[in-house]
Amino acid sequence: MENPVESLHKEATCSICLEYFQDPVSIPCGHSFCRACITQCWKERSSNFSCPQCREIALQRNFRPNRELGNVVEITKRLSAHASLQAAGQEEAVCGKHHEALKLFCSQDEALICYICRESRAHRSHSVFPVEEAAQDYKKEIQSRLQSLKEEIEKVVGLKRTGELRHQEYLKQTEAERQRIVSEFEQLHHFLEEQEKLLLAQLSELEREMVRHQKEFDTKLADEIISLNVLIDEVEEKCGQPDSVFLQDIRGTLCRFDKEPFQPPEEMPFIKVEKRLGEFSRKNAVLTKILDNFRDTLPSELGTEWVNVILDPDTANPQIVISEDQKSARWDVTRTDVPHNPKRFKSSCCVLGHEGFTSGRHYWEVNVEDGGIWAIGVARGSVRRKIELRLTPEEGIWALQGDFGQFQALTNPVTPLPLSCTPRRIRVSVDYEKGHVQFLNADTKDLVFIFPSASFSGERIFPFFKVLLAQLTLDG
Numbered sequence: 001m002e003n004p005v006e007s008l009h010k011e012a013t014c015s016i017c018l019e020y021f022q023d024p025v026s027i028p029c030g031h032s033f034c035r036a037c038i039t040q041c042w043k044e045r046s047s048n049f050s051c052p053q054c055r056e057i058a059l060q061r062n063f064r065p066n067r068e069l070g071n072v073v074e075i076t077k078r079l080s081a082h083a084s085l086q087a088a089g090q091e092e093a094v095c096g097k098h099h100e101a102l103k104l105f106c107s108q109d110e111a112l113i114c115y116i117c118r119e120s121r122a123h124r125s126h127s128v129f130p131v132e133e134a135a136q137d138y139k140k141e142i143q144s145r146l147q148s149l150k151e152e153i154e155k156v157v158g159l160k161r162t163g164e165l166r167h168q169e170y171l172k173q174t175e176a177e178r179q180r181i182v183s184e185f186e187q188l189h190h191f192l193e194e195q196e197k198l199l200l201a202q203l204s205e206l207e208r209e210m211v212r213h214q215k216e217f218d219t220k221l222a223d224e225i226i227s228l229n230v231l232i233d234e235v236e237e238k239c240g241q242p243d244s245v246f247l248q249d250i251r252g253t254l255c256r257f258d259k260e261p262f263q264p265p266e267e268m269p270f271i272k273v274e275k276r277l278g279e280f281s282r283k284n285a286v287l288t289k290i291l292d293n294f295r296d297t298l299p300s301e302l303g304t305e306w307v308n309v310i311l312d313p314d315t316a317n318p319q320i321v322i323s324e325d326q327k328s329a330r331w332d333v334t335r336t337d338v339p340h341n342p343k344r345f346k347s348s349c350c351v352l353g354h355e356g357f358t359s360g361r362h363y364w365e366v367n368v369e370d371g372g373i374w375a376i377g378v379a380r381g382s383v384r385r386k387i388e389l390r391l392t393p394e395e396g397i398w399a400l401q402g403d404f405g406q407f408q409a410l411t412n413p414v415t416p417l418p419l420s421c422t423p424r425r426i427r428v429s430v431d432y433e434k435g436h437v438q439f440l441n442a443d444t445k446d447l448v449f450i451f452p453s454a455s456f457s458g459e460r461i462f463p464f465f466k467v468l469l470a471q472l473t474l475d476g
Helices: 004-011 035-041 067-089 115-119 131-239 243-247 250-258 270-297
Strands: 024-026 032-034 104-106 111-113 128-130 320-322 328-331 350-352 361-367 373-380 397-403 406-409 415-417 425-431 436-441 447-451 461-468 471-474
Touching: 004 067, 024 035, 024 067, 032 035, 104 115, 104 131, 128 131, 131 250, 131 270, 320 350, 328 461, 373 425, 373 436, 397 447, 397 461, 406 447, 415 447, 461 471
Parallel strands: none
Antiparallel strands: 024 032, 104 111, 104 128, 320 328, 328 471, 350 461, 361 425, 361 471, 373 397, 373 461, 397 406, 406 415, 425 436, 436 447
8 A cells, every 4th residue: 555655756756857845836727737847838829729638729828827836845844844744764765756865965965865866957968976976975074074173182282281281380480489579578677677786776765864864964963952952941940930940040041041052963965866867877778778779679560559541531532442351542533422521632632541640650552553653651630621732731631642553652852763673652751859750661561661750730630632534442
């Protein structure tokens, strides 16, 4: 008995192309074909349209869409696919269309096909191979690619091993450096503590000596005051006696006033105290100088605060586009629609950092481009916003400029900087108290330029940026 699925497959197949109906249409005799197939078949005829299946003649070329058959075709496809899935557990896969063994492989479509598929229009012009040959060819290609992957893994593993060894070596070096720093600072701490103890001991000895002298001075004065009070009391009592008694031994009473003049005790010599205090001041001055020199010899990063600079969109010129994270600024020839703000630069393509500072040592780093015109540095908060600026210290701006690869310090007049190595990242470092603004190659730590005596006038200063035909990006 014929399989119902196979019967349904036959009914859903066009007798011209032997494939499932595509856009099926019916002709006057009642048979159905693919629209494209019957059109191609009748293309050269103008009358006597014969049915390819029953040869009945139709006087007119009249097609009627057969939607019901189209629905049957879709159902048949799903049933065939389901039957193929059920047959997947068999030893040989079966074609869902023709229910034949899939023993061929189409290289163009990279699909398994049967012998009937091989003769169909879909695969007739394609390169087709037996499954075994195609599998061997692909296995060879895959093995070659697998070998490349294995070699790549070996390279990556080698790099990983080398990196780990280098990492361990660096860890050893950093640990040795840590121990050396700890040891040297312990020695420095010990030296400073000894000096502190010595100076404080000497100062305490001077204090004790001053207290001792003061105590002796106070004691002698107190004794003299008591002696004088006793004499006064005795004489006043004598004066209160009757005259006859008072005059007795009057000579002795008068002699009581002829005592030796009081000799004040010697005070702590001020000259000696001032001399000793002067010695302490000189020692402190020496220590202060040593510490200042020590600080100056330290790398600039120590004691310097890294600043996570973000840009302030309220200050950006309308032709500057600020990124969403406010870490990048680029120039755009079209002016953006921005609200009015008194802080905004109007004529100069400039923008400031969001946070400013009035003290301390700070630094940040900026990625710069070869092309375009840009400037980076610091500016006073009072810098003018509504006119075209001259980027000079007189205007309250201390900056370095890149002009299509040429570097300039924006002094008055401008100072060209012929650099042997063009920086890609620049560190801006500021010491507010000393008035230093310096620019370094962030990768090599080489000094590019320094403003040694900037006058901030006690104002808050802000990171400053100019962007024209360029883009700047902040690190961090």
